[in-house]
Amino acid sequence: MATGYLYHELFGWHDTGTNAGLLPADHRAGIQPLQHFENAETKRRIHELVVVSGVIDQLTRLEPRKATDEEILLVHTEEHLARIAAESEQPKGGDSGDGLSPFGPGGIEIGRLAAGGMIEATTAVVEGRVDNAYALIRPPGHHAEPATGRGFCMFANLAIAARAIRRTHGVERIAVIDWDVHHGNGTQKTFWEDRDTLTISLHQDRVFPPDSGFITERGEGAGFGYALNVPLPPGTGSGGYLSAFDRVVGPAIDRFRPDLILVASGFDANATDPLSRQGLTSSTYRTMTERLLDLAATHCDGRLAMSHEGGYNPVYVPFCGLAVIEALAGVTEPLADPYEPIFGAMAGLELQPHQTALLDQVVPLLDDIH
Numbered sequence: 256m257a258t259g260y261l262y263h264e265l266f267g268w269h270d271t272g273t274n275a276g277l278l279p280a281d282h283r284a285g286i287q288p289l290q291h292f293e294n295a296e297t298k299r300r301i302h303e304l305v306v307v308s309g310v311i312d313q314l315t316r317l318e319p320r321k322a323t324d325e326e327i328l329l330v331h332t333e334e335h336l337a338r339i340a341a342e343s344e345q346p347k348g349g350d351s352g353d354g355l356s357p358f359g360p361g362g363i364e365i366g367r368l369a370a371g372g373m374i375e376a377t378t379a380v381v382e383g384r385v386d387n388a389y390a391l392i393r394p395p396g397h398h399a400e401p402a403t404g405r406g407f408c409m410f411a412n413l414a415i416a417a418r419a420i421r422r423t424h425g426v427e428r429i430a431v432i433d434w435d436v437h438h439g440n441g442t443q444k445t446f447w448e449d450r451d452t453l454t455i456s457l458h459q460d461r462v463f464p465p466d467s468g469f470i471t472e473r474g475e476g477a478g479f480g481y482a483l484n485v486p487l488p489p490g491t492g493s494g495g496y497l498s499a500f501d502r503v504v505g506p507a508i509d510r511f512r513p514d515l516i517l518v519a520s521g522f523d524a525n526a527t528d529p530l531s532r533q534g535l536t537s538s539t540y541r542t543m544t545e546r547l548l549d550l551a552a553t554h555c556d557g558r559l560a561m562s563h564e565g566g567y568n569p570v571y572v573p574f575c576g577l578a579v580i581e582a583l584a585g586v587t588e589p590l591a592d593p594y595e596p597i598f599g600a601m602a603g604l605e606l607q608p609h610q611t612a613l614l615d616q617v618v619p620l621l622d623d624i625h
């Protein structure tokens with residue numbers, strides 16, 4: 256088994272500045288300078304743990320390249336690309352579209368590298384150079400819509416890779432599982448009328464974007480039924496997530512029979528994340544990865560590629576990331592997560608009745624997947 260792993264130091268140089276999390280630092284308003292939530296630290300520390308743990312020796316290193324205009328335009332409008340290019344030339348950089356998504360001068364080059372990185376990881380999987388792959392890229396992509404960046408995202412890395420691999424390698428049916436705690440609105444919007452791309456987003460109900468990710472959003476036209484949303488209540492732990500896999504993700508993929516599975520992999524549903532209220536630990540991420548590996552083995556010769564998204568606690572995210580990468584690589588003696596006994600022992604992480612009630616509403620929607 257070969258697992259592709261893609262990271263580049265330039266991802267750590269994507270400069271989101273010192274907004275105090277989400278708002279510009281302003282002493283008059285009492286907002287102290289601090290790194291933006293989406294800073295390099297969690298991702299760089301995943302990479303360092305992959306190296307220091309020795310897992311890197313069991314991976315096949317993949318090199319990113321910059322996505323071309325043509326590739327970016329597979330998803331985005333000319334106007335979006337031109338605006339990012341123009342702001343990237345400004346001496347102080349610009350913003351991807353919503354004021355929450357700053358980048359430094361020349362920032363488009365790192366955005367191109369993230370999108371091109373996911374294209375490379377996906378291509379390596381589809382060409383059989385590796386069995387599966389993890390693209391540890393930055394800036395993230397799942398909130399970026401065809402006409403604008405949003406929610407810390409510049410370009411829709413995963414959606415661009417899906418369109419690119421369909422064009423270059425004729426891959427038809429692609430299933431996208433998004434386990435970032437926020438709604439994968441950009442991916443959903445891109446494939447809204449596409450019945451060959453099944454998008455499933457597991458997220459915390461009404462966090463970001465605050466007005467999307469409802470179960471009533473199901474796609475339109477030929478794509479009706481091929482967008483699935485699982486807006487989990489706050490406080491959902493491993494019980495709720497694994498039940499969602501048992502009752503929604505697994506059966507939906509079985510019905511869809513994908514040729515390729517892509518994952519928008521954020522670690523912000525972890526029990527310590529500052530931007531959410533969920534309760535996952537590394538063992539749940541490991542188990543979800545194993546479930547997807549089984550599904551990929553059943554339907555598409557194991558073809559699975561993951562694109563990194565969010566996750567904001569620099570202490571804990573690396574253990575979640577390592578668990579996923581170890582699972583992909585079939586590492587037989589994984590590193591013990593020292594925090595698992597603490598965060599995994601909290602009360603209420605087992606499946607709760609109100610979580611079952613939400614899943615009960617989603618399950619009937621699978622009937623429209625063919």
Ligand code: 6DK
Pocket residue numbers: 277293355395396397398406407408435437462463465521523530564565566
């Ligand atoms: N809320 C991400 O982790 C990005 O999904 C998450 C972005 C969360 C922003 C929270 C926020 C607002 C702001 C304004 C109005 C309402 C709500 F893309 C990933 F990085 F992966 O600002």
Ligand code: ZN
Pocket residue numbers: 435436437521523564565566
């Ligand atoms: Zn997120």
